[in-house]
Amino acid sequence: MTASNSTAGAVHVENVSIRYGAKFAIQNVSLTIPPQAITAIIGPSGCGKTSLLCSLNRLTDLIPGCGVTGLIRIGDTNVLDRRTDVIALRRRVGMIFQHPNLFPMTIRRNLELPLREHGLQDRRGLQEQIECSLTDVGLWTEVRDRLDRPALSLSGGQQQRLCLARALSLQPSVLLLDEPCSALDPQSTSVIEELLLRLRATCTVAVVTHNLAQARRIAERTALLWPDTNGSRLVECSDTQSLFESPQSRVTEAFISGKVG
Numbered sequence: 001m002t003a004s005n006s007t008a009g010a011v012h013v014e015n016v017s018i019r020y021g022a023k024f025a026i027q028n029v030s031l032t033i034p035p036q037a038i039t040a041i042i043g044p045s046g047c048g049k050t051s052l053l054c055s056l057n058r059l060t061d062l063i064p065g066c067g068v069t070g071l072i073r074i075g076d077t078n079v080l081d082r083r084t085d086v087i088a089l090r091r092r093v094g095m096i097f098q099h100p101n102l103f104p105m106t107i108r109r110n111l112e113l114p115l116r117e118h119g120l121q122d123r124r125g126l127q128e129q130i131e132c133s134l135t136d137v138g139l140w141t142e143v144r145d146r147l148d149r150p151a152l153s154l155s156g157g158q159q160q161r162l163c164l165a166r167a168l169s170l171q172p173s174v175l176l177l178d179e180p181c182s183a184l185d186p187q188s189t190s191v192i193e194e195l196l197l198r199l200r201a202t203c204t205v206a207v208v209t210h211n212l213a214q215a216r217r218i219a220e221r222t223a224l225l226w227p228d229t230n231g232s233r234l235v236e237c238s239d240t241q242s243l244f245e246s247p248q249s250r251v252t253e254a255f256i257s258g259k260v261g
């Protein structure tokens, strides 16, 4: 069994606006994040990239005063519908943050906890899934002899891969990553990039990155958000090569050439 073998679903975002109190972070954003591909989300700091990502598995519910309107569909699920089972949604839509957010526990416990929470109790099943997820992220041979050591004793790159293993162990169909490599060295970055390139075969992948070269290296599609008077708008969402080589908007052109942002 591979770590993420559930059917990947497209993510459809229609007229989504996100506000904190009365202040809009994004306004009327519409885009499709297709399955079995990597979509990069780029834009200057504070333009709502993290907010958009967090709305896709309703992590925005956890922020007091945050309101999300519009329509988000992932596969058959109407994400913003109040009746949607949020726990099941977050199982299918995994999230990786900029800084590895491991529990201060052993490597094994970090992987076991979410699996147990989602109903896997049998010891053998747990062990098999742990090995499988660690293998998927290329960590198994590095940590097989130290599964009972603290997860926080791993290097930054290994910790980020462990976070990925933990997300993948739940076999998500969508994986959201918020600047996953910004705290990593080039070597660890390239390990994560290769992993994402493999994962896109089975997952819908959206990655927020401030690294334009990374978007060009790994993403089939790229979306640019840009601040406007009351919340950021989507400037352009195109296949990556056209966005960088023949941008549709002057804003895109200025941003990718480093003149603004």
Ligand SMILES: Nc1ncnc2c1ncn2[C@@H]1O[C@H](COP(=O)(O)OP(=O)(O)O)[C@@H](O)[C@H]1O
Pocket: 020, 024, 025, 043, 044, 045, 046, 047, 048, 049, 050, 051, 052, 063
């Ligand atoms: N928890 C929050 N409470 C209030 N405002 C927030 C919160 N999180 C983000 N914002 C605001 O929303 C806007 C978008 O933030 P964010 O989504 O973090 O942008 P990005 O990830 O592109 O840097 C910013 O103006 C930011 O100050």
Ligand SMILES: [Mg+2]
Pocket: 049, 050, 051, 178
């Ligand atoms: Mg952010």
